[in-house]
Amino acid sequence: MAPRGAVLGSAALVAGWYASATYMGVSNKALIAGHGFRFPGGLTFLHMAASGAVSAGAARWGASRGRDQHLQSLTHLGKVALLAGLFCAAVLAGNASLQFIPLSFTQMVGAATPLFTAAVLYLSGGGGQTRQELLALAPVVLGALMTAFGEVNFDARGFSLACFACLCRACKSVWQGRLLAAEEERLDSLHLMAYMCPLAAGFLAVFALPGEVRPFLAWADAFRADESRSSPAFLAFLASNVAAAFLVNILGFEITRRFGAVALQVLGNGKGAVTTIGGILVFRNTISATAGGGYGLTLLGVGLYGRAGRRARAQKARSPLPPPVEAGSAPGLAPPLRAKHKHKLSGRDLEQVLGGVVVEPGVPGSPGSPGRVPGRAKRRATDPGGLDRPAAAPLSAL
Secondary structure (H helix, E strand, O other): OOOHHHHHHHHHHHHHHHHHHHHHHHHHHHHHHOOOOOOHHHHHHHHHHHHHHHHHHHHHHHHOOOOOOOOOOHHHHHHHHHHHHHHHHHHHHHHHHOOOOOHHHHHHHHOOHHHHHHHHHHHOOOOOOOHHHHHHHHHHHHHHHHHOOOOOOOOHHHHHHHHHHHHHHHHHHHHHHHHHHOOOOOOOHHHHHHHHHHHHHHHHHHHOHHHHHHHHHHHHHHHHHOOOOOHHHHHHHHHHHHHHHHHHHHHHHHHHHHHOHHHHHHHHHHHHHHHHHHHHHHHOOOOOHHHHHHHHHHHHHHHHHHHHHHHHHHHHHOOOOOOOOOOOOOOOOOOOOOOOOOOOOOHHHHHHHHHOOOEEOOOOOOOOOOEEOOOHHHHHHHOHHHHHOOOOOOHHHO
């Protein structure tokens, strides 16, 4: 059974991630609906740039205390760049799909992300889920599908982009877990964010911002002309949204490191339900009975998946220990093989060896009974090739 402190720490981690994600989701809707800030690429760019700056500052402060980590090689940098590219591809594909299908349809497709993640993890050789965990994914996905039931307007292009975004999120979660758990090139959550976020911001600056520059300038002129709007209040609200995005990212990295990529996506489905509940409480949004039942089923599935994961980890901890390692061998390696004779003596060879033992008089000062030369017979028995060599001269001949 896990220590109580570890359980409380994990609960606080998940609760903090849910709280920051709920606030970020609600504030994103407020920025779009209340302030007209309809620039998803620009907002994500701000999230990545700010998260990279804060992470780099915290990493430098940690380096002064002896906790510095660096990229090991250009190959290591390429792996981090791949993580940033998968993140940006998921964002861009998700935003592009909204031009063809409604948000509810995108959320419905995104509800299958845990299944995509489990499949990618299995195909990449990262291990599969237990039967209980796979069964717990059913209410998670079914509940998320119920939230968008009856609001589907199918479009092949939008559906393809939504599926591609879902696949990119799954691959990003799996690859993120690999980087956090690597043996020789391991980076903790803070340092991985410090290297990944600036690369993601650069990708977004190239592929997302050019199409939003003119609309943003028009919005900025209208915002300054409206005397009812307060620039300092808006900037403070935007800063709080960016701070929440940093917490979502850093805590999401830590959840991936502790519980795995599939667990992060399962919690992500639950995050959508919690965000919707937050929108109901703040904006007084109304939902249908089917959607409400779907949110409840999603949260139930999240709880069942967490319980199945705890049982799987407890069963793994109770598994029998490997056989003890012999003394003198390295830990974690198989015991060394015992040395075997290269040649196998037959009965006739043994008679020849015993017959070749030289019997010599005893050492002066000892009884005159003959004695055997110590070590010679043993040397010949273990080295049959020595039978072909001439015998040494008797001691009396010296």
